[in-house]
Amino acid sequence: MEINFIGLASAAATFFAVWLGHVSVRKIEREVERLWIPALLALSGGIGLELASLLSSSLVLSMVFGILGVTLLWDALELYRQQKRIEQGHAPANPQNPRHANILARHPKATTLDWLDRDPRGVPFSADEIRAIKEGTK
DSSP, X not given: OOOOOXXXXXXXXXXXXXXXXXXXXXXXXXXXXXXXXXXXXXXXXXXXXXXXXHHOSOHHXXXXXHHHHHHHHHXXXXXXXXXXXXXXXXXXXXXXXXXXXXXXXXXXXXXXXXXXSSOOOSSOOOHHHHHHHHHTOO
């Protein structure tokens, strides 16, 4: 019996790529003033990894490069989708970022409130409690 590492490598590559992509998209979109620069880098890196996947003689490396490449290509798109989530108030804006300051000025739903940065309590919030959280009084 021969041990096959393809399943383990693909699971690890997928987990790592999705985790890193999620964290980096949120961080990069929050801090960077011009999104096209990191989007172009992610696009270039993704295309490069896809080419490496096609040219690799190792099945495991080809699979890992392919997964990482597709994830980078998706992250290039997600940078712009994250900006839309900020405009809709689904993600917090960074008022120190000039691009986010413009979003806060132009989009009434945009907020600096991070809905995930609070202690869970196990029961729904009332409308008055939500209003108080939004106004920063709670």
